[in-house]
Amino acid sequence: MHLRAEAILLSVRAHGEHGAVVRALTESDGLQPGYVRGGRSRALRPVLQPSNLVLGEWRARTEEQLAGLTVELIHSRAPLFGEPLPAAALQWTTALSAAVLPDAQPYPRLYSALDGVLAAIEAAPAARGWAVALVRYELLLLAELGFGLDLERCVATGRDDDLVFVSPKSGVAVSRIGAVGYERQLLRLPPFLTAGGAAEWDDIVDGLRLTGHFLERDLLIGKGAEILAARSRLVDRLMRAVA
Known part of the structure; x- marks a missing residue:
């Protein structure tokens, strides 16, 4: 070899x-x-x-x-480890990838996306410049490993408009009408994941909460507390940064 x-x-x-x-x-x-x-x-x-x-x-x-x-x-990118927030983002993104990817299986889209996230963190240490890219990378990671979310149509009504929630069980989008009475049981779907464009801080936090739920449920089972601790550090530092 x-x-x-x-x-x-x-x-x-x-x-x-x-x-x-x-x-x-x-x-x-x-x-x-x-x-x-x-x-x-x-x-x-x-x-x-x-x-x-x-x-x-x-x-x-x-x-x-x-x-x-x-x-x-x-x-x-070693100098970035002197800054708490970029350091937490780099630690989480690399640790996640190392923990869930199988050996010797090519994932060119993930390689390109990871390189883009790391470059974004380096170019703009402030979280607004890279947090959206991080959420999208986590979604792509889920999809590439067979646990992709279906954000195209509402699981309850079949509609493809006004999608504002995701079912935490099925990973399928739910429209505003379809969610009536069940809002507290669902995960919020931030608009930037379906419509693109800029994201507010609340949207970024909701995006991380969404991907975090499915990463923990589907990919990080039995991977150890250390991996999840890295994500907790990142989310905590993000919340302090936007407070």
Whole structure:
């Protein structure tokens, strides 16, 4: 096994006294794990930062063996980890992707979308500049892994207009008329997810609540409290930023 490709670093875990196991997303070959010798060294720690773009080279004698990985930094986003809100967004987005994507399955749309979200966070550390992109990335992640929401028509009436809620059970949109009497049991569907355009803070929060419900229910079962804690930190910091 020999692979050489640009990749977005998603997670880094210490292994042994000096090494690190890295999971990185490539455009054509999906998520690729690898062992970086000396990955905990002073020289490599700034390189092995989740969200960084690297040129990776994976080598293994067999497909079943954990590949040895060498990395060359292409673009660093490490400075953003000095800012609490961008840091929380980077940590959540990369941790989520590392936790739910299967190894070696190509998801070119997800790679492109993730790269776009990370670039948006870097370009505009204020949340209004990237939060909409983050919600859309989470929706795409659900769809690509087989848990997409149906936001085209109302599950109760079949109408395709005035869609303002989503059923937390079926993941299908509900119109205002179809929701009468059940509003408190439904998740709000923010307009930017169906009509596009700008989003107010309330819409962004509702979007994160919507995607968070289905991520936790369908993709993060048994993934550990650490992943959900990363999302909680992000939402808490967003709420403080808009308060």
